[in-house]
Amino acid sequence: MAPIDRRQQVIHAAAQSFAMFGYKATTMDQVAKIANVGKGTIYTFFTNKEQLFDQILVEVIQEMKNIAQREVHQESAFFDNLFRVLDALLEFRRDHELLVKLSQELKDFGTLQAKEGLEKVEKVITDFLARELEKARDSGEIRDCNPQVVSFMMIRLYIALTSDWSKHHEPLSKEEIKNYFRLFLMEGIAAIQSAEGL
Numbered sequence: 001m002a003p004i005d006r007r008q009q010v011i012h013a014a015a016q017s018f019a020m021f022g023y024k025a026t027t028m029d030q031v032a033k034i035a036n037v038g039k040g041t042i043y044t045f046f047t048n049k050e051q052l053f054d055q056i057l058v059e060v061i062q063e064m065k066n067i068a069q070r071e072v073h074q075e076s077a078f079f080d081n082l083f084r085v086l087d088a089l090l091e092f093r094r095d096h097e098l099l100v101k102l103s104q105e106l107k108d109f110g111t112l113q114a115k116e117g118l119e120k121v122e123k124v125i126t127d128f129l130a131r132e133l134e135k136a137r138d139s140g141e142i143r144d145c146n147p148q149v150v151s152f153m154m155i156r157l158y159i160a161l162t163s164d165w166s167k168h169h170e171p172l173s174k175e176e177i178k179n180y181f182r183l184f185l186m187e188g189i190a191a192i193q194s195a196e197g198l
Contacts (some may be wrong), residue, residue, distance in 0.1 A: 007045045010035050011059070014052045019097035022105035023053060023113045050113065057117050060098065061124050067092055068128045078136035079186060082129070083178055086158050089125050094163075126151045157184060 013035030017026045028049060032039040046052040071084040093099050099121060102114040129151035136142045161177045172180070 006037060006041055010037065010042050010045055010052070011055060013037075015056050015059075015098060018053065018056060019101050022101050022109075022111070023049075023117070024105060024109060024111045053113060053117070056098065057120055060096065061121060064089055064092060064121065064124050065128070068125075072132065078132065078141045079182070081132065082154070083181070085128070085132070086154070087174065089128075090158060090162060093121065093125075122155065125155055129154055154181075154185065157181065 010031065014026070014031045016034055017030045021030065026049065028039055028042055031052070032042055035042070042052070046055065067088050068085050071088045072081045073084075076084075099118070102117050105111050106114040106118060126148070130147035133142065133145065133147035133150055137144060137147065158177070158181070161172055161180055165172060
């Protein structure tokens, strides 16, 4: 029988605790109970709750990077890759219990660690998109642009269309969302005549 990896056992238990109770309400006692270890065992691996939380975020972020890399197909056009990556990453973010709980905690209590954790996750997405935008710009597939600004706008637009819109309206289908992305990012909303008149 393989030896039990106590560190991984603690990380798994902490991920469960943070997902159930949020950052603020999670205690080392809860983590020890879920992991079925003594509290001292946790402290052999992690100095405090913050360090444990950071380790869990590192694993979540690595999972997101793997998802993004899996969805990029070198033979595909930039916007095809973009839609696949955004769909996969934002679906992951929407369904991941820890990220859902952190979003709720941030909204309800404004917990600083929840805010910082979600910002780290969002930074992974914007940095990934910025790198892909740079490649597309350098290959002539898109116009010259600031990749950081455009990746920020893409994420904001995507969240607005997928999440914010559906709070007060009938949710948009994936195809409708893609069509709006094409309209705003690929084509622009200005009529050609007025664009030429500028």
